[in-house]
Amino acid sequence: MDPFATRLARLAGTISDGGIASRRLTIGRIRHYAPRTDIAREGEPPRVVRVVVSGWACRYKLVPDGRRQILALLLPGDVCDGHDGLDEMDHTIGALSAVVLGEVDPAAYTAAVWADDRIGQTLRRMVSIEAAIQREWTFNVARRDTREGLAHLFCELYHRLDAIGLVDGGGYAMPLTQIELADALGGTPVHVNRILQVLRRERLLVLTKRRLAIPDLRALEGVALFDPAYLHPYTTAATGMAKS
Amino acid sequence: MDPFATRLARLAGTISDGGIASRRLTIGRIRHYAPRTDIAREGEPPRVVRVVVSGWACRYKLVPDGRRQILALLLPGDVCDGHDGLDEMDHTIGALSAVVLGEVDPAAYTAAVWADDRIGQTLRRMVSIEAAIQREWTFNVARRDTREGLAHLFCELYHRLDAIGLVDGGGYAMPLTQIELADALGGTPVHVNRILQVLRRERLLVLTKRRLAIPDLRALEGVALFDPAYLHPYTTAATGMAKS
DNA sequence: CGCATATTTGAATTCTTTCAATCAACGTGG
DNA sequence: CCACGTTGATTGAAAGAATTCAAATATGCG
Numbered sequence: 396m397d398p399f400a401t402r403l404a405r406l407a408g409t410i411s412d413g414g415i416a417s418r419r420l421t422i423g424r425i426r427h428y429a430p431r432t433d434i435a436r437e438g439e440p441p442r443v444v445r446v447v448v449s450g451w452a453c454r455y456k457l458v459p460d461g462r463r464q465i466l467a468l469l470l471p472g473d474v475c476d477g478h479d480g481l482d483e484m485d486h487t488i489g490a491l492s493a494v495v496l497g498e499v500d501p502a503a504y505t506a507a508v509w510a511d512d513r514i515g516q517t518l519r520r521m522v523s524i525e526a527a528i529q530r531e532w533t534f535n536v537a538r539r540d541t542r543e544g545l546a547h548l549f550c551e552l553y554h555r556l557d558a559i560g561l562v563d564g565g566g567y568a569m570p571l572t573q574i575e576l577a578d579a580l581g582g583t584p585v586h587v588n589r590i591l592q593v594l595r596r597e598r599l600l601v602l603t604k605r606r607l608a609i610p611d612l613r614a615l616e617g618v619a620l621f622d623p624a625y626l627h628p629y630t631t632a633a634t635g636m637a638k639s
Numbered sequence: 640m641d642p643f644a645t646r647l648a649r650l651a652g653t654i655s656d657g658g659i660a661s662r663r664l665t666i667g668r669i670r671h672y673a674p675r676t677d678i679a680r681e682g683e684p685p686r687v688v689r690v691v692v693s694g695w696a697c698r699y700k701l702v703p704d705g706r707r708q709i710l711a712l713l714l715p716g717d718v719c720d721g722h723d724g725l726d727e728m729d730h731t732i733g734a735l736s737a738v739v740l741g742e743v744d745p746a747a748y749t750a751a752v753w754a755d756d757r758i759g760q761t762l763r764r765m766v767s768i769e770a771a772i773q774r775e776w777t778f779n780v781a782r783r784d785t786r787e788g789l790a791h792l793f794c795e796l797y798h799r800l801d802a803i804g805l806v807d808g809g810g811y812a813m814p815l816t817q818i819e820l821a822d823a824l825g826g827t828p829v830h831v832n833r834i835l836q837v838l839r840r841e842r843l844l845v846l847t848k849r850r851l852a853i854p855d856l857r858a859l860e861g862v863a864l865f866d867p868a869y870l871h872p873y874t875t876a877a878t879g880m881a882k883s
Numbered sequence: 884c885g886c887a888t889a890t891t892t893g894a895a896t897t898c899t900t901t902c903a904a905t906c907a908a909c910g911t912g913g
Numbered sequence: 914c915c916a917c918g919t920t921g922a923t924t925g926a927a928a929g930a931a932t933t934c935a936a937a938t939a940t941g942c943g
Contacts, residue, residue: 438868454774456774456775456778458782458864459864462782463782464777464778464781464782466774466777466778467774480760480763480764480767481764481767481768481771481871482871483868483871485771485774485775485868485869485871486774509756516724519723519724520723520724520725522723522766522770523723523724523725524725525770526766526769526770526773527725527729529770529773529774529777530698530700530710530711530729530730530773531700531729532777533708533710533773533776533777533780534700534708534710536777536780536781536825537708537780537781537824537825538702538706538707538708538825540898541898541899572920572921572922573921573922573923574920574921574922580781581780581781581782582899582900583899583900583901584921584922585899585900585901585902585922585923585924586898586899586900588922588923588924589899589923589924591922592923620702620703624682624727624729625729627725627726627727627729784930784931785930785931816888816889816890817889817890817891818888818889818890826931826932827931827932827933828889828890829890829891829892829931829932829933829934830930830931830932832889832890832891832892833891833892833931835890836891
């Protein structure tokens with residue numbers, strides 16, 4: 396089962412049977428994107444509902460003078476866009492790694508929501524969780540310094556990836572460059588580099604070759620002021636399956 | 640008609656007849672809150688759907704050491720919470736000014752969504768717009784300096800308030816203190832104070848006695864790098880009525 | 884009038900950025 | 914297989930932006 400269906404099913408609380416999702420909300424066309432390419436651009440009308448099947452994507456905004464901010468990371472199972480009736484994209488969606496996307500036909504999407512309210516309910520919950528994450532990011536860039544912010548980002552990723560089975564051995568594949576980390580944290584690559592060294596020296600993380608290991612998650616959560624409550628349903632519905 | 644119904648009706652595109660909203664989605668109990676009091680706290684389960692009838696509220700987060708960040712401003716017509724199936728609040732909702740809230744019974748809410756899909760559609764759009772605003776805030780605190788950020792905040796408020804008829808004479812009532820502005824921008828009151836003086840010296844705004852006047856909106860939008868696209872439906876559906 | 888809250892100012896400190904340059908890793912073509 | 918070009922990581926030093934702390938002024942409300 397694809398990650399989107401998995402997440403849907405888990406959020407809906409029907410983990411056992413393979414889920415309502417796979418029966419009623421099927422992914423149509425599959426698309427592949429190369430790293431660092433745009434998937435959908437600011438200003439375009441959203442045409443289809445897209446979900447991440449594999450790889451990492453992001454939402455970002457750019458201003459003419461070059462400043463860029465990554466607003467959200469889209470991991471396998473996340474919904475990229477659509478289903479909201481807005482006229483045009485207010486941000487760009489880009490691939491960070493090689494990305495595989497599934498496209499859901501809007502009509503099928505709407506039909507599924509109407510056919511079974513659990514789907515609608517679950518999608519609504521998914522949107523709410525993304526909103527909660529967005530709020531936490533706002534807090535992260537606004538009120539945490541770079542050390543706390545980096546720590547927080549890595550903790551969030553740990554939990555989100557754990558929920559979809561992408562954590563192993565206390566670590567995970569982390570494809571972001573330091574430039575992209577800076578873009579996500581609202582800082583500069585140089586400073587991110589320095590703070591990363593601090594975190595390494597403190598033995599709070601081991602980051603090599605696009606893989607991040609967290610020796611002591613509780614400790615890292617401590618410096619990050621991390622409270623997983625804001626992505627609760629994301630995580631809790633998955634406990635008990637996370638290590639499967 | 641109350642602001643919530645007005646916004647619903649406008650977003651739904653049924654401005655003329657008073658709207659689908661007032662018929663099917665009626666506000667039940669009305670509640671009043673004093674300035675600087677909490678309306679709902681982080682950790683509580685959301686019980687009812689609340690909409691702002693008058694006054695300004697906000698979403699905020701607080702960490703133990705005292706750092707606080709205002710994540711969103713809730714103006715008349717905005718939905719505070721609920722309708723998302725999440726187990727507990729991940730942030731606190733507080734009144735900034737004296738606030739009047741309308742409570743919609745969750746059952747009535749759900750019933751209304753099912754009775755007329757235009758309502759569901761419109762509420763979904765409302766949620767999407769709030770998400771877009773949240774993303775813009777993330778960008779605002781991350782990539783704009785305090786001068787640009789303040790300018791951007793005031794431009795956003797101008798457009799949002801204009802859409803609900805709360806702008807007059809090129810300005811609006813702006814109840815936030817400099818402390819609260821700092822809390823919203825991710826800065827400090829001292830710095831906000833100094834930058835406010837810069838903006839005044841540049842004649843970009845006149846701020847006295849909780850009222851903000853913007854002599855030249857285009858100029859302010861220029862320094863803010865403000866592009867109203869991100870709250871489009873919020874605004875566009877209202878053009879033609881804004882000055883009524 | 885007087886307390887409580889909000890605004891304003893100055894000066895020192897701290898955190899980040901900027902600019903420049905070096906080093907390392909990786910993939911390609913010769 | 915190695916030179917070379919590109920991208921990402923790392924380092925140093927100086928400049929800049931924002932914060933902190935403290936104190937003085939206003940302002941508003943009872």
